Amino acid sequence: MSKRETLKKFTATPDTLIEYCKKIWQYKSLIIVFFKRDIKVKYAHTLLGLGWTILQPLAVLIIYTFFFGYLLNWKAGDLPYSLYVLSGLLGWNFFSYIVFQGTSSIQEAGFIIKKIYFPKAILPLSKVLVAAVELIISFLLIIPLLIWHGESLSWHIILLPVVLLFNSLIALFIVLTIVSLAFRKRDLFHLVPFLINLGVWCTPVFFTKDILPQEINHMWYFNPLASIVELWRWCLFPAWNYDIKFIPALIAIIPLFISGFLIFIRNEKKFSDFA
Amino acid sequence: MSNELAIRVDKLSKKYHLRYPFSGNEKNQTQELWALKDINFELRRGESVGIIGPNGSGKSTLLKVLSGITSPTSGSVEINGRVAAILDIGSGFHPDLSGRENIFLSGNLMGMYNQEIHSAYTSIVQFSGLSDFIETPVKYYSSGMFIRLAFSIIAFLEADIMIFDEVIAVGDAEFSYQCKKKLEELIQKKKTVIIASHNMNDLFNYCGHTIRLDKGIIISEGDTGTEVSHYLEAVYDKQQYAKNNNNPLENKSIFPNTQSWKTSQSPVGNDSVRLNSITIFSEKEKENAVFVNDEDINIEIDYDVVIPNSGEVFAIAIHSIDGSPVFVSEADFNSSLYEGKGRCKVTCVIQKRLFNAGIFCVSAGRILKDKFMRFPVELSFKIKLCDSDKNVTIQYAFGPVKPKLNWIFKQFKL
Incomplete structure (x- = not known):
């Protein structure tokens, strides 16, 4: 007989951060199970299967490279425009996937939440893994582009896991906050697609950060996503310099995530009453 | 070990807010509802x-x-042991995944470890009887197969405390027998089991002790037999109360003992016979249909014969309050119920010491050849145990009848 949850007490008071993290640890295998379920279900009954994961970013890459890079002749410093867009898309898509899927995951699981107990944070966490698989597959696109342009990867790439961690934390911050604020009144859920569409134009994904006039150029430094996307490029390309003015926004992700997580824990127990 | 506390519920209350989002009236948009109060x-x-x-x-x-x-609104629940709560079956299933994948998904959701599922896997599949379909996505399963698979996972959950909401025995007759066997096995293994059910037989079979809830409050708790019969009586009282236009009859019994159609517009009966009234009474009790089990009960049917010699006979059937039949009895074919025209009375005497305590419903009808045709009789009566029986607390739990039988003793001397 296992020792899982042998002594428990349910009261009206929410869990502390540590208690909640312990619960997630107890249910860690569920993250993997949900992850496997999502991957299987997503590509069930498709001919291409995981191939879709590479086709989508490829199409976006081709469109943007053609329109902005070729027709409008946008430049990205020393970096070929296609590589600039791809590196931006990797971080941005990872973020937006977690936000989209994470916010809907709790709504979709309403019927399970009502009948079975598990820490609800498991659901968005499993979506991080799904997003990571998508990311790895679209990352493969970078190899032919590097060869084509005769570029090489930077040794900074060993720091990529740290970048991914920050990338996940900022996405989870958005997910956990929206979910905790919107479980009673669902208006915020309708804002998510809007926020994501707006966000991509507030982040240097397709264009370089010097597109803004000099006077308001410092606006970038308030956008944590911009700090992440730029960090991606610094990690991948030797020619790319990281603007140290981004570091405060990057560091801010940690307290943001923790506050989002705390709001989530405060509300988590009420989800089943509103699912 | 057996004295160890498994669950302690302390002053537990739970409040819900009922919302009327589009009612317009600002102040009355929410209403409080105490689903549980001080449990x-x-x-x-x-x-x-x-x-x-x-x-x-x-x-x-x-x-x-x-x-x-x-989570509770106030109060606390302490749990000592691993809990498996089966409030619904198959709710963790994903239709696109195969049976095998769903076993792992659902098992994990229920709190099983992967290695536990691995070791129980063959038993689960065997129990479900679905080994031929285990690689098929469950969306192609019939609803029976779906339920079988879902229950089979539950049957192999490793837990100290098992909580069931209505889902105890499912599927066809064979499978539900299997389920019951499994549950008995669990109880024998000294697991703590909590069952909420409307199936009284399940409660008798698995729970020695029962808690009666109403409007979020524990009304009473105690021996399952007593609680269930009180519960059923309360249900019946409520129905009678509603029937009597919500007139509280105070001390008067709410078991009317007669039903009459003399004044009714549409005649009751058929071409050959018209019913006037039906009455239940005993020697001592002629007003209320509440009898002690040591007296004979008479069911009297008053009727008019319209066409003699139609070949029909009267019959009465008794049902227990949950609707299950207890017995049927028909009048003797040789008796001359229909011979002449005019008013007649027939009385069926149910001898004493037949019923167990409880509430019984009477239906009456006539039998023509093999058919039983019911009259619209809505009478019922209540049986109390006589004093000499009262020290025996076996009541409803052991079925509707408690006949006086002959017990023959023999002693062998060494």
């Missing part, structure tokens, strides 16, 4: 308890709080 009880290892109560009495809410799905 206290304790359960020790190996004890099993049943929970009964009408819909909306808070049974499911209580089980949800016990399993941690929803």
